Structures are given as structure tokens and as C-alpha cells.
Amino acid sequence: MNRDIRKKAWKRVKRKKRFFLHFGITAVLGVFFFVLNIVTDPFDMWFIFPMIPLVSLVGIHYLFIYGFPGFNFMTREWEEREFEKQLEDLEDHYPPYRTGQYLDYTELSDEEALVLKKLQKKTASGNYFDEDLV
Numbered sequence: 627m628n629r630d631i632r633k634k635a636w637k638r639v640k641r642k643k644r645f646f647l648h649f650g651i652t653a654v655l656g657v658f659f660f661v662l663n664i665v666t667d668p669f670d671m672w673f674i675f676p677m678i679p680l681v682s683l684v685g686i687h688y689l690f691i692y693g694f695p696g697f698n699f700m701t702r703e704w705e706e707r708e709f710e711k712q713l714e715d716l717e718d719h720y721p722p723y724r725t726g727q728y729l730d731y732t733e734l735s736d737e738e739a740l741v742l743k744k745l746q747k748k749t750a751s752g753n754y755f756d757e758d759l760v
Contacts (some may be wrong), residue, residue, distance in 0.1 A: 638702070646693045652680045 659673035698704060 641691055644689055647686055648687055652684050655680060724750075 656673075656677050659676055663671060663673035693702070693704075
């Protein structure tokens, strides 16, 4: 299986795990505030007020993880599609480095690709010394 896909899958699982942990903590705090409210003053339901921001944060967290229910906007899939579109647009404007017939440019580090690009400029202009070439 592709390594990048496995990384993305693990990241999604970890995000969902953090959401459920956040949800569980909020539920425990809700029960705690409710019991504390009943024990201290059963006729004044004040436990709702500390729960409003907690539940709101859980709701926002849900929207970040799962997106808006019923809509396909601002979800992870939408984000990945937009990212792919941007990559395609940029690839049209910026051609990849030409590194020779035996070495694929993806096998080079960023530094090596920059050095190679500079060397290609030198060889194209004719301003180079023999010791510059390997």
C-alpha cells in the first residue's frame, strides 16, 4: 500500500480519536456540573452556562473533522481536490527540472536540484569551466 495513503489514514484516525476524547471529556464535565448543580442548588439550573462554550467547542471540532453534514464543502476530500487542482495549475506554469536521461528529478534533494539548475544555466550560457562539470 502507498506510504502516503497510510500516513493520511493514520492522521485521520488520530484526528477522530482526539475528537472522541474531546467529546468524552465534555460529557464527563457535563455530568460533573449537573451533579454539582443538583447537590448545591437543585432549583437553579446553572450547569447549562459552563456547558454552552464546551459544547460549542465540541461542535466546532466536529465540523473540522467531519465537515458540514449534508454538504461537500470544506471537508478533507474537498481540501484534497482543491490541492490537486492547485498542483496541476502550478505544474502547467512551472515545468519540472530536466536532470538528464538517467536520473529522475524526484530522486534529487532540493539542494541538489538547485545546484543542478544553476549548472544547467551555466552550460546553456557557455560560461563554465571544465572543473565545474563532473
